[in-house]
Amino acid sequence: MHKLLPDQLVWMWLRKLLMLVELFALANTSSHTHSCPSVCICASDLLSCVNQSLQQVPAVLPPTVVILDISHNNLCLLHNNWLSALPRLLDLRISHNQIKNLSAKALHNATQLKHLDLSSNHLETIKKHFFEQLVSLEELLLYNNNIMHVDGHAFTHLSSIRKIYLSCNLLTSFSFSSMQNFSHPHLRTLDLSSNNFSLIPTEEVMALPAYLKNGLYLHNNPLTCDCSLYNMFLHWADCGFSSVEDFKEDHTCLVLGKPRAFVKVLNRHNNFENCPLTNGVFSELHLRVLVGKSLIIPCNSSLHEESINYVWISSRYEFIKYPGNNNQSLKIHSNGSLEIKEAQPWNSGIYLCIAINKRLNHNTTYEVNVTVHYPKYEGEPFKTGLTTLLGCVVSLILVLMYLYLTPCCCCNCRKKSATPSPPYECSAKSSILSTTPPATDGPNRKTSSNKHVVFLEPIKEVQNGKIKQVDPNAKNPKVLQPKPDSESISSVFSDLPIMSL
Structure with a gap:
């Protein structure tokens, strides 16, 4: 028998070892394939059992699952520790089922879970033990249930939570004080809209951190109108919080709690004009x-x-x-x-x-x-107020120059002004401006020569030796006739020194 060399022996053992590794891999793959439920779809780390009329969770699940979707089924109960076989689970979706309650350890062993969707079920109460083990949970969806009560410590252990959705339920109260401490440092969204809140503890709500109030949604609730509620929402609007800006028209309240008498809280033309603006918790x-x-x-x-x-x-x-x-x-x-x-x-x-x-x-x-x-530069231009004052002074000087320093157009103005004009002379050169208002009645009324306000004297005409007022609406108004008495003034500025050119 031919003896094998040492090198050949080594290669032979290596080939056998490789064959064993391949057989083990095939066996492991076949076991994973058989562990996928027949009514579900397994794709890599995703397991989908959507809309299969399931009444209970499949007993055997592949341990490599990261995303598990069993929504749109008829599940009524989740057994204790059923997630212990899924150590890599990050996303669990159980929406649109018939779940009314969760057992004491239904969600235990899911310490890596980040997303949990329990929306559109029949949950009535959120108890303290529901989410105790979900220390890594970031998003919790509980909307569209029949939730009437949430335990004050239900979210205490959710130290990584960022978003909680509780809209479209039957809540009438909520423990806002449980959110004031540092057990939820990353919480940015708390949706409590479309519930049955009639009163909001404004002092507790205003004591919440600003980053949480920015994402606290309270719209579409039958709130009773009061000044504290109005001041709180008005303060949020002034701060530009998203919870108010995104649903400004949906923030309504009921006057005296009557369903038919509702008003929009953030509408400036509402029934809150007499509410005093408080300076306590709303001040900044x-x-x-x-x-x-x-x-x-x-x-x-x-x-x-x-x-x-x-x-x-x-x-x-x-x-x-x-x-x-x-x-x-x-x-x-x-x-x-x-x-x-x-x-x-x-x-x-x-x-x-x-x-x-x-x-x-x-x-x-x-x-x-x-x-x-940054500090302002010293070479700053004139302020608007100073510029306006300077413009007013210049305008006043120009008006005074116009009133007192208007030059005379002829050399013999002073002589002509001393001689009264013929009583009925129609002259186009006669001015229609007078320094006094038009005489009303009485020939003995004297004019005041110390007035410098220009009035427009109405145009008159003479008929049969009498002065007659001319209709201003006439088609061909005649030129103003000067007064025949010696007290009439032929020029606007005859009481001032005349400057000859």
């Missing part, structure tokens, strides 16, 4: 600082107890805590004030101070609008 401090200078912003909180912790949220949504702050340009002092060192233009924006009293489990917020600007 506006500070200005030059580029490169330092600014200290006080935290004017209503809490003055000793056990107070201060946290600031910068205009760039950075959390600044005391003590221990990594941002070298922002520093919190022991009294809660925030110092901006060497301010730059990107430091402009709204800063939010939150004072937390852990002993009383209470907190308040305070907003400050900071503007960082």
